[in-house]
Amino acid sequence: MIGIDWGTTAFRAYRLDDRGEVLDGIDRAAGILTIPPGGFPAALQEAIGPWLAAGETRILLCGMVGSRQGWVEAPYLPCPAGPAAIAAAVVRLDFAGVDCVLVxxxxxxxxxxxxxxxxxxxxxxVGLLAELGQAAALVCLPGTHSKWARLEAGRIAGFATQMTGETRAVxxxxxxxxxxxxPGPGDEAAFLRGVARAGEAGGLLHHLFGTRALGLMGELPASGTDSYLSGLLIGHELQAVLAEGVPTGPIHLAGSETLARAYALAFTAQGLSFTRHADDIVARGLARIAETVAWSPA
Amino acid sequence: MIGIDWGTTAFRAYRLDDRGEVLDGIDRAAGILTIPPGGFPAALQEAIGPWLAAGETRILLCGMVGSRQGWVEAPYLPCPAGPAAIAAAVVRLDFAGVDCVLVxxxxxxxxxxxxxxxxxxxxxxVGLLAELGQAAALVCLPGTHSKWARLEAGRIAGFATQMTGETRAVxxxxxxxxxxxxPGPGDEAAFLRGVARAGEAGGLLHHLFGTRALGLMGELPASGTDSYLSGLLIGHELQAVLAEGVPTGPIHLAGSETLARAYALAFTAQGLSFTRHADDIVARGLARIAETVAWSPA
Incomplete structure (x- = not known):
């Protein structure tokens, strides 16, 4: 089968064998924002044509391709939801005469x-659930919009988004x-100052202005401003999560190398234990969901 | 004398009599960002030339005109500071042969x-101090960067900035x-929903994303998004202030009509008493500081 994570800015496709192992992969900066209206079938054909020609007949897509700005808008399934409920709610797409469904x-x-x-x-x-089984777990997926999810009894029990990355960028x-x-290299000391600052009184909007005042008063180098701001925002994200209760087990962290490293630093500074997972858990999740999708009879 | 508040985006000048009453005023969108390097003397001459020709010889300026991006960078005076200390720390400018100083x-x-x-x-x-005397007071000056100040014993004891307006704008x-x-008219109900939301768990970065999720799920009209976001940010500003202790007296509020009205709504929603002051207290403050400036002998 073919599994695809088609997001806002990236297109990642995996050719998977029957055991869910990745045989081949495509990773392009061809997110849905680059696709003209009605252009999804042609773009997909262009990207995975060789795999189709080689006989693949099942495609599972996930990501923003299922949003209002994507190919077809798929509904939102309410939590708690596990792999079986997700597989049962896939949306069928008309594509190249093959079995093509959307998570x-x-x-x-x-x-x-x-x-x-x-x-x-x-x-x-779902990829993490395949690894963690029935255990309760707190997961952090950092990003433009960081997701904090609770896994329970083999399902996604609930989650909360923190608009950390986009707020930092704007x-x-x-x-x-x-x-x-x-611009400067990542300044770890400035980052950790920001993380610590988030634990102080005053609120995020005051702490933001403090970033400027520190610079004006010569107490924060210009090359450290970006790192300090990152630490401040990630620190506030973490304060909000901790306010709901200190995690009883390790935080399961999966994200790009740069982001996962930053969050790991912040967790360590706060005395929180964590376990890092590979960023490509999405391929495992696609394989897992595909196992229970009601594919058309071959 | 002539008193001038020369900010980032606006130029406001007042011709004041010996008792500090405003005889005449100028209000232009000619903030310091519109002035080319070295162009401050010419811009000022052009704006207040007629008053100088009429015999005025004393000019007191305040605002961002004293910043690194302004005419001359004036130092920052540490709090606590009262009118006398501020008047003693003015910076002299060379302008048109008259007595021109910078707060x-x-x-x-x-x-x-x-x-x-x-x-x-x-x-x-300082303008408010002229009104409030020696009483302790908490002041809110809403804006791009909202200022919360404590007045004590006729001095500005301390203050904190909240980057509320600029965060909303970006x-x-x-x-x-x-x-x-x-775009829509101010939606008071959406604004108050945002203020109330700020008191809930999850943190500002989560609440920001919630603004989007509410819109996606059809639970917040597009025309109310701006008002909701304003309420959310002002609400978080207020939560941060309240976390330092509930004010024992009314909050003294001075700002533009639109902002003062929004803050007044938020205060009322939180059960906080307040007193509104005219937005032109800056003219009174300029007059008050001018009383103790060591002007050159006429």
Whole structure:
């Protein structure tokens, strides 16, 4: 089968064998934002044509390709949801005469009754479930919109999103904080100062302005502003998670090398134990969901 | 005398009589960002030439005109500081052969030892001191960078900045939250939902993403997104202030009509009493500081 994670900025495809092992892979900066209206079938044909020609007849897609801006809008499945419920809720696509289905996103509500959504991360979480089994676990998937999920009894019990990465990006690019920042190598000391600052009184909006005041007063080098701001925002993300209760086991962390390293530093600074997982758990999740999808009879 | 508040985006000048009453005023969108390097004397001459021709010989300036991006960089005076200390720290400018001086900014440190800065607001606070005398008071000056100041014994004891307005602006203009927002009249109900949300668990970064999820799930109209986001950010600003202790007296609020109205709504929703002051307290502050400036002998 073919498993695909088609996100906002990236297209990742995997050719998988019957045991879910990756035989071949494609990784392109061809996210859904690069696809013209109605252009999804042609783009997919172009990308995986050789695999189809080689006889593959089953395709499972996940990610923002199932959003309003994607190929077809798939509904959000409410939590708790496990691999079987997700597989039962796939949406069928008309593509090249093969069996092509789309993984639904998930939705959850927090204590305040406010909804939350994910698309693509549910498949990564299923990949982790394949590893973690029935155990209860807290998972952190850092990113533009970081996802914190609770796994329980082989299902995704609930999750919450923190808009950490995007807030950092817009502040650096468009606010007064970016005017002081100079490009520099990751400054670990400045990052950890930001993480520690997040634990102090004053609130995030005050701490943000403090980043500027520190720069103006010569107490934070321009080359450390970006790292300090990252630490501050990740620190506030972590404070919000800890306010709901200190995790009883390790935090399961999976993300890109740069982000996972930053979060690992922040966890260590806060005395939190964690386990890192490979960033390609999405292939495992696609394989796992595919096992229970009701494919058309071959 | 002539008193001037020359900020980032606005130029406001007042011709004041001996009792500090405003005889005439100028209000232009000619902030320091519109002035070319070295162009401050010419711009000022052009704006207040008629008043100089009429015999005025004393000019007191405050605001971002005293910043690194302004005419001359004035130092920051540490808090606590009162009108006399501010008047003693003015910086003299060479302009048109008249007596022209610049009000210093103020700096303070919070419990975590992190510095904070203001330029222009110290003069508004002096204007309030003229009204409030020796009483202890908590002041809120909402804006791009909202200032919360404590007045004690006729001085500005300390202050903290919250980067509320600018965070709102960059998120609306540049983040995914803005994509859902449609222009609409101020939606008071959505604003108050945002204020209430700020009191719930999850943290600001989670609440920000919730704004998007509410929109996606059809639980917040696109025309209310801006108001909800305003309420959320002002609500978080307020939560941070309240975390330091509930004010024992009314909050003294001075700002533009739109902002003061929004903050007043948020205060009322949180059961906080407040007193509104005119937004032109800066003229009163300029007059008050001018009383004790060591002007050159006429």
């Amino acid at each position: 639904p996103g998930l939705t959850a509500r927090d204590a305040g009754g406010v909804p939350d959504v994910m698309r693509g991360e549910e498949t990564k979480l 502040l650096l690019q468009h606010s007064i904080l970016g005017r002081l920042a100079e | 210093p900014g103020l700096t303070a440190r919070d419990a975590g030892g992190v510095p904070d800065v203001m330029r222009g607001e110290e003069t508004k606070l 998120l609306l203009q540049h983040s995914i939250l803005g994509r859902l927002a449609e």
